[in-house]
Amino acid sequence: MSDDVSAFGIGSPESIEALQAIADLMYVHQVMPKPSQMSTIPSEDTALLTKRIAMSISGQWSLQVLGKAMTDKKLNLGIGVLPKFKTPVTTNFGEPVIVFDTERTKKYKAQVEEVYTYIMNPENSIDLIAGGLWMPNEEQWYTDAERIKRWMDNPVHPDEYKTAVIDYGLNHTKQNHSYYWEDMEAFMVINPELDQLWLGKKRAEDIVKNAIIPKLKKDKYLYE
Structure with a gap:
Protein backbone atom coordinates (compact mmCIF):
# COMPACT_ATOMS: atom_id res chain seq x y z
CA MET A 1 0.00 0.00 0.00
CA SER A 2 1.06 3.57 -0.59
CA ASP A 3 1.62 5.68 2.49
CA ASP A 4 -1.72 7.45 2.02
CA VAL A 5 -3.52 4.12 1.41
CA SER A 6 -4.64 5.32 -2.02
CA ALA A 7 -2.80 2.76 -4.14
CA PHE A 8 -2.30 -0.99 -3.83
CA GLY A 9 1.05 -1.95 -5.25
CA ILE A 10 1.00 -5.73 -5.57
CA GLY A 11 1.11 -5.39 -9.36
CA SER A 12 4.29 -3.31 -9.35
CA PRO A 13 7.51 -4.85 -10.72
CA GLU A 14 9.07 -4.44 -7.28
CA SER A 15 6.30 -6.43 -5.56
CA ILE A 16 6.44 -9.19 -8.14
CA GLU A 17 10.22 -9.35 -7.83
CA ALA A 18 10.01 -9.63 -4.04
CA LEU A 19 7.33 -12.35 -4.12
CA GLN A 20 9.27 -14.41 -6.63
CA ALA A 21 12.49 -13.98 -4.65
CA ILE A 22 10.84 -15.51 -1.58
CA ALA A 23 9.59 -18.49 -3.58
CA ASP A 24 13.04 -18.89 -5.14
CA LEU A 25 14.51 -19.39 -1.68
CA MET A 26 12.56 -22.66 -1.65
CA TYR A 27 12.63 -23.89 -5.23
CA VAL A 28 15.79 -22.37 -6.74
CA HIS A 29 18.27 -21.82 -3.92
CA GLN A 30 16.78 -24.52 -1.67
CA VAL A 31 17.64 -22.72 1.56
CA MET A 32 14.10 -22.42 2.95
CA PRO A 33 11.66 -25.21 3.84
CA LYS A 34 8.79 -25.82 1.45
CA PRO A 35 5.25 -25.85 2.88
CA SER A 36 5.26 -29.66 2.73
CA GLN A 37 8.41 -29.74 4.88
CA MET A 38 7.27 -27.33 7.56
CA SER A 39 5.28 -29.93 9.49
CA THR A 40 8.44 -31.97 10.13
CA ILE A 41 10.34 -29.07 11.71
CA PRO A 42 10.22 -29.01 15.52
CA SER A 43 9.79 -25.94 17.69
CA GLU A 44 11.98 -22.97 16.90
CA ASP A 45 14.41 -23.45 19.80
CA THR A 46 14.71 -27.20 19.23
CA ALA A 47 15.21 -26.72 15.48
CA LEU A 48 18.06 -24.27 16.10
CA LEU A 49 19.64 -26.37 18.84
CA THR A 50 19.57 -29.51 16.69
CA LYS A 51 20.75 -27.60 13.59
CA ARG A 52 17.62 -28.42 11.62
CA ILE A 53 17.53 -24.73 10.76
CA ALA A 54 20.21 -22.04 10.82
CA MET A 55 17.96 -18.98 10.76
CA SER A 56 14.40 -18.18 11.71
CA ILE A 57 12.36 -15.12 10.77
CA SER A 58 10.05 -14.46 13.67
CA PRO A 83 18.31 -8.58 3.36
CA LYS A 84 16.96 -5.63 1.40
CA PHE A 85 16.29 -4.97 -2.27
CA LYS A 86 16.72 -1.21 -2.60
CA THR A 87 15.55 0.45 0.60
CA PRO A 88 16.01 -0.93 4.13
CA VAL A 89 12.59 -1.38 5.72
CA THR A 90 10.95 -3.28 8.52
CA THR A 91 7.49 -3.24 10.04
CA ASN A 92 5.94 -3.44 13.46
CA PHE A 93 2.78 -5.23 14.34
CA ASN A 176 1.65 -1.90 9.12
CA HIS A 177 -1.21 -0.85 6.84
CA SER A 178 -3.63 -3.38 8.31
CA TYR A 179 -4.26 -0.92 11.14
CA TYR A 180 -6.05 1.52 8.88
CA TRP A 181 -6.74 -0.17 5.53
CA GLU A 182 -10.47 -0.87 5.36
CA ASP A 183 -10.46 -3.47 2.57
CA MET A 184 -8.84 -6.31 4.49
CA GLU A 185 -11.24 -8.69 2.73
CA ALA A 186 -8.94 -8.35 -0.28
CA PHE A 187 -6.63 -10.85 1.37
CA MET A 188 -9.36 -13.44 0.89
CA VAL A 189 -8.49 -13.03 -2.79
CA ILE A 190 -4.74 -12.59 -2.49
CA ASN A 191 -3.70 -15.35 -0.10
CA PRO A 192 -5.34 -18.34 -1.86
CA GLU A 193 -3.78 -17.28 -5.16
CA LEU A 194 -0.34 -16.85 -3.59
CA ASP A 195 -0.57 -20.42 -2.32
CA GLN A 196 0.14 -21.45 -5.92
CA LEU A 197 3.41 -19.53 -5.69
CA TRP A 198 4.45 -21.00 -2.34
CA LEU A 199 3.68 -24.51 -3.65
CA GLY A 200 5.92 -23.90 -6.67
CA LYS A 201 3.09 -24.38 -9.18
CA LYS A 202 3.10 -20.91 -10.75
CA ARG A 203 5.35 -17.88 -10.97
CA ALA A 204 4.62 -14.62 -9.20
CA GLU A 205 4.10 -12.56 -12.36
CA ASP A 206 1.54 -14.99 -13.73
CA ILE A 207 -0.39 -15.15 -10.47
CA VAL A 208 -0.40 -11.42 -9.82
CA LYS A 209 -1.22 -10.23 -13.34
CA ASN A 210 -3.61 -12.97 -14.43
CA ALA A 211 -5.36 -13.91 -11.18
CA ILE A 212 -4.97 -11.49 -8.30
CA ILE A 213 -5.32 -8.13 -10.06
CA PRO A 214 -8.33 -9.13 -12.21
CA LYS A 215 -10.16 -10.47 -9.13
CA LEU A 216 -9.32 -7.40 -7.06
CA LYS A 217 -10.64 -5.13 -9.80
CA LYS A 218 -13.77 -7.22 -10.15
CA ASP A 219 -14.44 -7.06 -6.42
CA LYS A 220 -13.47 -3.37 -6.28
CA TYR A 221 -10.65 -3.95 -3.82
CA LEU A 222 -7.99 -2.45 -6.08
CA TYR A 223 -7.41 1.27 -5.78
CA GLU A 224 -6.80 3.08 -9.03
Whole structure:
Protein backbone atom coordinates (compact mmCIF):
# COMPACT_ATOMS: atom_id res chain seq x y z
CA MET A 1 0.00 0.00 0.00
CA SER A 2 1.06 3.57 -0.59
CA ASP A 3 1.62 5.68 2.49
CA ASP A 4 -1.72 7.45 2.02
CA VAL A 5 -3.52 4.12 1.41
CA SER A 6 -4.64 5.32 -2.02
CA ALA A 7 -2.80 2.76 -4.14
CA PHE A 8 -2.30 -0.99 -3.83
CA GLY A 9 1.05 -1.95 -5.25
CA ILE A 10 1.00 -5.73 -5.57
CA GLY A 11 1.11 -5.39 -9.36
CA SER A 12 4.29 -3.31 -9.35
CA PRO A 13 7.51 -4.85 -10.72
CA GLU A 14 9.07 -4.44 -7.28
CA SER A 15 6.30 -6.43 -5.56
CA ILE A 16 6.44 -9.19 -8.14
CA GLU A 17 10.22 -9.35 -7.83
CA ALA A 18 10.01 -9.63 -4.04
CA LEU A 19 7.33 -12.35 -4.12
CA GLN A 20 9.27 -14.41 -6.63
CA ALA A 21 12.49 -13.98 -4.65
CA ILE A 22 10.84 -15.51 -1.58
CA ALA A 23 9.59 -18.49 -3.58
CA ASP A 24 13.04 -18.89 -5.14
CA LEU A 25 14.51 -19.39 -1.68
CA MET A 26 12.56 -22.66 -1.65
CA TYR A 27 12.63 -23.89 -5.23
CA VAL A 28 15.79 -22.37 -6.74
CA HIS A 29 18.27 -21.82 -3.92
CA GLN A 30 16.78 -24.52 -1.67
CA VAL A 31 17.64 -22.72 1.56
CA MET A 32 14.10 -22.42 2.95
CA PRO A 33 11.66 -25.21 3.84
CA LYS A 34 8.79 -25.82 1.45
CA PRO A 35 5.25 -25.85 2.88
CA SER A 36 5.26 -29.66 2.73
CA GLN A 37 8.41 -29.74 4.88
CA MET A 38 7.27 -27.33 7.56
CA SER A 39 5.28 -29.93 9.49
CA THR A 40 8.44 -31.97 10.13
CA ILE A 41 10.34 -29.07 11.71
CA PRO A 42 10.22 -29.01 15.52
CA SER A 43 9.79 -25.94 17.69
CA GLU A 44 11.98 -22.97 16.90
CA ASP A 45 14.41 -23.45 19.80
CA THR A 46 14.71 -27.20 19.23
CA ALA A 47 15.21 -26.72 15.48
CA LEU A 48 18.06 -24.27 16.10
CA LEU A 49 19.64 -26.37 18.84
CA THR A 50 19.57 -29.51 16.69
CA LYS A 51 20.75 -27.60 13.59
CA ARG A 52 17.62 -28.42 11.62
CA ILE A 53 17.53 -24.73 10.76
CA ALA A 54 20.21 -22.04 10.82
CA MET A 55 17.96 -18.98 10.76
CA SER A 56 14.40 -18.18 11.71
CA ILE A 57 12.36 -15.12 10.77
CA SER A 58 10.05 -14.46 13.67
CA GLY A 59 8.72 -11.85 16.05
CA GLN A 60 9.88 -10.39 19.34
CA TRP A 61 7.87 -12.98 21.28
CA SER A 62 10.24 -15.74 20.17
CA LEU A 63 13.03 -14.19 22.18
CA GLN A 64 11.44 -15.31 25.44
CA VAL A 65 11.88 -19.00 24.53
CA LEU A 66 15.10 -18.55 22.56
CA GLY A 67 16.60 -16.40 25.29
CA LYS A 68 15.89 -19.14 27.81
CA ALA A 69 17.58 -21.64 25.48
CA MET A 70 20.61 -19.34 25.38
CA THR A 71 21.01 -19.42 29.15
CA ASP A 72 19.81 -22.97 29.87
CA LYS A 73 20.97 -24.90 26.80
CA LYS A 74 23.85 -22.73 25.55
CA LEU A 75 22.14 -21.82 22.26
CA ASN A 76 24.51 -19.58 20.30
CA LEU A 77 21.97 -17.03 19.10
CA GLY A 78 22.49 -13.87 17.13
CA ILE A 79 20.06 -11.33 15.66
CA GLY A 80 20.35 -9.55 12.34
CA VAL A 81 18.27 -7.51 9.92
CA LEU A 82 16.76 -9.08 6.81
CA PRO A 83 18.31 -8.58 3.36
CA LYS A 84 16.96 -5.63 1.40
CA PHE A 85 16.29 -4.97 -2.27
CA LYS A 86 16.72 -1.21 -2.60
CA THR A 87 15.55 0.45 0.60
CA PRO A 88 16.01 -0.93 4.13
CA VAL A 89 12.59 -1.38 5.72
CA THR A 90 10.95 -3.28 8.52
CA THR A 91 7.49 -3.24 10.04
CA ASN A 92 5.94 -3.44 13.46
CA PHE A 93 2.78 -5.23 14.34
CA GLY A 94 0.81 -5.81 17.52
CA GLU A 95 -2.71 -5.94 18.80
CA PRO A 96 -4.22 -2.45 19.16
CA VAL A 97 -5.54 -1.84 22.67
CA ILE A 98 -8.68 0.27 22.46
CA VAL A 99 -11.67 1.39 24.50
CA PHE A 100 -15.06 1.28 22.83
CA ASP A 101 -17.17 4.42 23.03
CA THR A 102 -20.22 2.97 24.78
CA GLU A 103 -22.62 4.25 27.40
CA ARG A 104 -20.99 1.96 29.95
CA THR A 105 -17.48 3.27 29.29
CA LYS A 106 -18.80 6.83 29.50
CA LYS A 107 -20.40 6.05 32.85
CA TYR A 108 -17.12 4.69 34.23
CA LYS A 109 -14.83 7.03 32.28
CA ALA A 110 -12.43 7.69 35.17
CA GLN A 111 -12.01 4.00 35.99
CA VAL A 112 -11.57 3.06 32.33
CA GLU A 113 -8.90 5.70 31.84
CA GLU A 114 -7.10 4.55 34.99
CA VAL A 115 -6.98 0.93 33.84
CA TYR A 116 -6.03 1.85 30.28
CA THR A 117 -3.24 4.15 31.46
CA TYR A 118 -1.90 1.43 33.74
CA ILE A 119 -1.76 -1.37 31.17
CA MET A 120 -0.24 0.89 28.50
CA ASN A 121 2.60 2.06 30.74
CA PRO A 122 5.77 0.01 30.04
CA GLU A 123 6.76 0.46 33.68
CA ASN A 124 3.97 -1.94 34.64
CA SER A 125 5.05 -4.73 32.26
CA ILE A 126 8.81 -4.30 32.51
CA ASP A 127 9.34 -7.95 33.54
CA LEU A 128 7.68 -9.22 30.35
CA ILE A 129 9.61 -6.71 28.28
CA ALA A 130 12.97 -7.48 29.88
CA GLY A 131 12.21 -11.21 29.60
CA GLY A 132 12.00 -10.98 25.81
CA LEU A 133 8.28 -11.47 25.26
CA TRP A 134 7.21 -7.87 24.63
CA MET A 135 8.69 -4.58 23.51
CA PRO A 136 7.92 -1.12 24.95
CA ASN A 137 5.17 0.85 23.25
CA GLU A 138 6.66 4.32 23.79
CA GLU A 139 9.44 5.88 21.72
CA GLN A 140 11.34 7.17 24.76
CA TRP A 141 12.12 3.55 25.70
CA TYR A 142 14.11 3.30 22.46
CA THR A 143 15.97 6.62 22.69
CA ASP A 144 16.69 7.16 26.38
CA ALA A 145 19.83 5.26 27.40
CA GLU A 146 18.68 4.56 30.96
CA ARG A 147 15.32 3.20 29.83
CA ILE A 148 16.96 1.06 27.15
CA LYS A 149 19.29 -0.42 29.75
CA ARG A 150 16.39 -1.34 32.01
CA TRP A 151 14.83 -3.69 29.48
CA MET A 152 17.73 -4.66 27.23
CA ASP A 153 20.34 -5.37 29.90
CA ASN A 154 19.23 -8.98 30.15
CA PRO A 155 20.82 -12.24 28.89
CA VAL A 156 17.91 -12.90 26.52
CA HIS A 157 18.88 -9.87 24.42
CA PRO A 158 22.04 -10.56 22.36
CA ASP A 159 24.65 -7.80 22.24
CA GLU A 160 23.67 -6.75 18.71
CA TYR A 161 20.01 -6.26 19.69
CA LYS A 162 20.60 -2.52 20.13
CA THR A 163 21.76 -1.95 16.55
CA ALA A 164 19.80 -4.72 14.79
CA VAL A 165 16.44 -4.11 16.45
CA ILE A 166 16.27 -0.81 18.33
CA ASP A 167 18.32 1.46 16.05
CA TYR A 168 17.21 -0.24 12.85
CA GLY A 169 13.57 -0.09 13.93
CA LEU A 170 13.76 3.60 14.78
CA ASN A 171 15.24 4.46 11.39
CA HIS A 172 13.48 2.07 9.01
CA THR A 173 10.05 1.08 10.36
CA LYS A 174 6.96 1.42 8.18
CA GLN A 175 3.63 1.23 9.98
CA ASN A 176 1.65 -1.90 9.12
CA HIS A 177 -1.21 -0.85 6.84
CA SER A 178 -3.63 -3.38 8.31
CA TYR A 179 -4.26 -0.92 11.14
CA TYR A 180 -6.05 1.52 8.88
CA TRP A 181 -6.74 -0.17 5.53
CA GLU A 182 -10.47 -0.87 5.36
CA ASP A 183 -10.46 -3.47 2.57
CA MET A 184 -8.84 -6.31 4.49
CA GLU A 185 -11.24 -8.69 2.73
CA ALA A 186 -8.94 -8.35 -0.28
CA PHE A 187 -6.63 -10.85 1.37
CA MET A 188 -9.36 -13.44 0.89
CA VAL A 189 -8.49 -13.03 -2.79
CA ILE A 190 -4.74 -12.59 -2.49
CA ASN A 191 -3.70 -15.35 -0.10
CA PRO A 192 -5.34 -18.34 -1.86
CA GLU A 193 -3.78 -17.28 -5.16
CA LEU A 194 -0.34 -16.85 -3.59
CA ASP A 195 -0.57 -20.42 -2.32
CA GLN A 196 0.14 -21.45 -5.92
CA LEU A 197 3.41 -19.53 -5.69
CA TRP A 198 4.45 -21.00 -2.34
CA LEU A 199 3.68 -24.51 -3.65
CA GLY A 200 5.92 -23.90 -6.67
CA LYS A 201 3.09 -24.38 -9.18
CA LYS A 202 3.10 -20.91 -10.75
CA ARG A 203 5.35 -17.88 -10.97
CA ALA A 204 4.62 -14.62 -9.20
CA GLU A 205 4.10 -12.56 -12.36
CA ASP A 206 1.54 -14.99 -13.73
CA ILE A 207 -0.39 -15.15 -10.47
CA VAL A 208 -0.40 -11.42 -9.82
CA LYS A 209 -1.22 -10.23 -13.34
CA ASN A 210 -3.61 -12.97 -14.43
CA ALA A 211 -5.36 -13.91 -11.18
CA ILE A 212 -4.97 -11.49 -8.30
CA ILE A 213 -5.32 -8.13 -10.06
CA PRO A 214 -8.33 -9.13 -12.21
CA LYS A 215 -10.16 -10.47 -9.13
CA LEU A 216 -9.32 -7.40 -7.06
CA LYS A 217 -10.64 -5.13 -9.80
CA LYS A 218 -13.77 -7.22 -10.15
CA ASP A 219 -14.44 -7.06 -6.42
CA LYS A 220 -13.47 -3.37 -6.28
CA TYR A 221 -10.65 -3.95 -3.82
CA LEU A 222 -7.99 -2.45 -6.08
CA TYR A 223 -7.41 1.27 -5.78
CA GLU A 224 -6.80 3.08 -9.03
